[in-house]
Amino acid sequence: MTEPPIVILGIRPGLHIRGLDRGETPTADYLCGRCGAHKRVTGRTDVAEFTASNPAADHADRCPA
Numbered sequence: 001m002t003e004p005p006i007v008i009l010g011i012r013p014g015l016h017i018r019g020l021d022r023g024e025t026p027t028a029d030y031l032c033g034r035c036g037a038h039k040r041v042t043g044r045t046d047v048a049e050f051t052a053s054n055p056a057a058d059h060a061d062r063c064p065a
């Protein structure tokens with residue numbers, strides 16, 4: 001199964017979490033509004049760690065824009 005190209009439309013800059021309902025796989029997306037960098041993590045543990053790490057501040061240190 002191939003994944004379609006990532007479409008940025010509809011994803012606003014910042015951290016977005018979805019799939020938290022029971023039985024779903026949580027997904028967290030971080031999109032930088034300056035350089036367009038996008039990072040996605042999936043899985044309840046990874047999402048919890050990712051959000052706890054404050055990805056916005058973490059990325060700001062490395063943002064090339």
Ligand SMILES: [Zn+2]
Pocket residue numbers: 032033034035036037059062063064065
């Ligand atoms: Zn950036």
